[in-house]
Amino acid sequence: MTLVTERVEAARPGLSQIPYTVGRTETASPSLAATEYHVMTGEAVASALRRLRRDERPDVIVGHTGWGGLLFVKDVLPDTPVLGYCEYYYNGQNSDFDFDPADDASEAHRMRLRMRNAAQLVTLQAIDAAYTPTRWQHRQYPQSLRDRIAICHDGIDTRLCRPNAAAEFTLPDGRVLRAGDEVVTFVARDLDPYRGYPQFMRAAALAARARPDALFVVVGGDGVGYGRPREDGRLWREVMAQEAGLGERMVHIPWLTHDELIRLFQVSATHVYLTVPFVLSWSLLEAMACGCLIVGSRTPPVQDVIADRRNGLLAPFHDAAALAGTIAGALARRGEAGGLREAARATVLAKFELEACLDRQTGFIERLAAQNDLRAAETAWAEAG
Template sequence: MRILLIHQNYPGQFRQLIPLLLKDGHELRAICAHERPLPDDVPVQRYKGPDISGLANASIAAPGLDYWADGLARAPQVAQCAEQWRREGWTPDLILGHSGWGETLLLNQVWPQSPCVIWPELWVKPQHAGIELPPEGPGPTLQQLADHSARNYLTRAALASASAWVMPTRYQAESLPAEFRDMRLHVIHEGINCDVACPREDVEYHVRGIRVNRSVPTITFVNRNLECLRGFDVFMRALPTVLHKHKNVRILIVGDNGVGYAGHGFANDVPLKQRMLSELEGQLDLDRIHFLGRIPYPSLLALLQASWVHVYLTKPFILGWSLLEAMACGCALVGSEGMPVSEVLTHRHNALLVPAADSSALAASILDLLSNSSLRLQLGRQARQDSLAWDQSVMWPRFQSLFQELLNSQKSRSS
């Protein structure tokens, strides 16, 4: 089967699927917008990402306009890449794309017979941007509502020309309006490799000058970016108590200082990490807290394999791969109550769960696990067992079935 992958940050969501697609003998091609080096096992066309900075000075300013302008600028560039391959005689049997940047909007004009599977990820609601709803918070502004509407209408436009869409969790699937929760919706996670992400008692490694093994009491925290949406502020406020009551524990924190998923700018142009260090000045033993930034995947797995307690916090949003990988590595987990975490973690079954904003409860649960080796072992073993339900060996046959179903349906319509 010929399959086209489209993601401005390729491989993106398809990172887990590409080796399996290649192993099955499919011919892959891809379109993306970045200039980073990529393996040469998949031919890639690159387009130049649009520059919409001029909209800030436009005489007409409309909420959400920048999001649509970006999407509508990307769509024809992707279509031009597709048209080049069409002229060369290459037509995909199947197109896989993300809905978030408008890249797939014109592909049905180039290849009207090729089924397209979309990854929408989430139908954006205020809580997905970390906005507290009444009575706990003020709720979204009109500007924020307009921005969310713009994102969702771009998703709607992508779905309108798609044959099917994939959501990785039930929580994300249920964020879609009812009109999109029909036979075209398939809840399939991309899957993790539980043979690679697995417990390892003899793990020992050095990262950024820090030597770590299973003998060192270690707390781990992993985000793409250190942000409030993923509970970094709550985690930091728990550390003074943890460090004071446990004199040997080390804290290993993975994540950049970028804006993050919620999309808010930095308060007073100061990243959250610096704001938390300022707020907690004098309360932290900084010799035992290690900010590692982004690290290579093998180092991340080693960090999880050595972890005594792994903390995963989030407000309602997409489920991070790092949580499933931590489970697969047999981590003793402390997670936040509520979705999406509660879809995979159950209190005192495979983790301890705490209210998402409660730093005191978080500190108490971390200390409970640090002092109770039998509970750590029990929760870690169960987390490992439960992670197997998310393994690629479980998920990949579901993708194979979906792809074949779409191909058969297209052949039936063409005959």
Template structure:
């Protein structure tokens, strides 16, 4: 089978699926902005495309997002036309439509079956919009109109995709019924044989020290340190955390760019802003126990999760991070926000501890409870790992479902595929 992957940051969510298809003998090609020259990766031929047209001036602010997606869609279409001219005809196209790249692929290959990775449908009156009033936008009085325009890309993709896939029930539930009728909920998968407990782990610290499972280690992970993932809440809880847990090391992972939500004002970073806010409340001796690790290579990241005594995960009602499930798979005791995407994987008192997203005192209290009760910590970690192995394991659960989804997509008539019931 010829399979074409479309993702601006390939492999992205297809990092396990694409190599698995190539390994079983399918001819896999990917179009992406991520590379500058053609390359091979785990049996997948990766081809670049480039955006050459510059966006025009005078675009309405609500159209900037769609305008950017149109430029990507056009550029990807031009690359697809060249690929077609070279003799490649995909049986199946698997695309993440979030950046608009797949908008015109049906025009190039009308007979191909198209599967779309649906991540989130934006809503003005629910989920993440308006969740945190501290960071309200100046134009929030027009949020419904602005967000409606942001969803134009989703609506344009609805008639293009034969089937959809979405990693969690929470994310799938954000879509209108017309989308949900085509969506199968299948997680990307966690390699639980790689992300697993290691009682002998040693994590080297930037200051030359090291921590092991015998130490009290509080971990906090964001792709980028920002409010959407609760960085401000965690930082505001730090003075109490450090005061009440005098032996604990606090290790914070994340970059200083922007992934979601508003950028920090005045060209600053959220890390700088909230460090400046809480630093006067923290004595130097306590602050010395806080270390910002930046972005870590994956092996170091897993060692961090393996050494964690209390892993803190906070998020708006938004896309669930892989890092939470990876921490659970590593057997970490989780203290997390009581928000909808988290409740899908964490049962309070069983696979973790849940606290109100905004309650810094409750957060510090739960962390202290976990740190001071080794038996509780062990039980939470063991149950968390068992839950991930049983429901999100890459090899036994997620990948077989994804491959079945691909095969059912291939067999279905273009434009009329029904979602596969993978829960039966």
């Protein structure tokens, strides 16, 4: 297996790596900045594939459709099957772009957003097959393309992510949390508005008044994440910690190993997951597989997997009071929520179980490889004749 990558990973048995670099864009048009970067990425990957072609032609190429890496693959290796990973198609309406009324959804921004899809559209026209993780992500693509894009998640390891009534989690200050404790959890790669961090903190401050024994554990970094940095240069974590004023009842942990994260989910009384209309976090599905009682935002990606009062609870993204009431109510009735927890795990088992997802993905790849073998055999037969 060969990885063509801009960022070299740690060495692994059976994996070779071909690094590439992308220069700086120089276009004067703001609408073309992303497109130029994607084209430059495609050119760099094409150069790397030429080096690979001299040594050994790949059986199948799998890559991301959205960043330009697959743009020129078919020009370098026209007979090699290509499978594209379709993560996200940008839309100017009913999407993350216009979800927050306070955001700048100007005509100029919409023009730049439309052009961000240019490389992806060209790529989808050229490659052999494509897939996307969820139904909601699938619906973001133009209707004319959806028939070419299968739906298949990367999968959740439900043997690792499972309920454990004996689990314990040790906080940085030495306190030990156990299943049954009144623990509210919130997890995001970075604590930013895309994942509803400000909304969660405001709701936590209100819920804390109703539940004086509740402890709020937040995991996430201080990076920009999917949004933009604050104009005042301050961190969202600092601003919201000051606004919420929860002191020791709010514990922030910048980063956890995966095993530690699973243990945190296993002791969680209520796990809060919020997102604007954007790619669903794998952490939500892992929390569900651990049997968490989920309080989620009533936004389309979450509604793809959570049905209110069937396998979790939903609340409006922008309504801190309603979200706080849902959190407080979930804590008050957490002993009666066994059915919701079981249904959350059952959802993941039925739709996102790792082995089933891997079987489906490898099936895509094997079928493409078989087509390549057939084409090669036909070519050899024609040349022999």
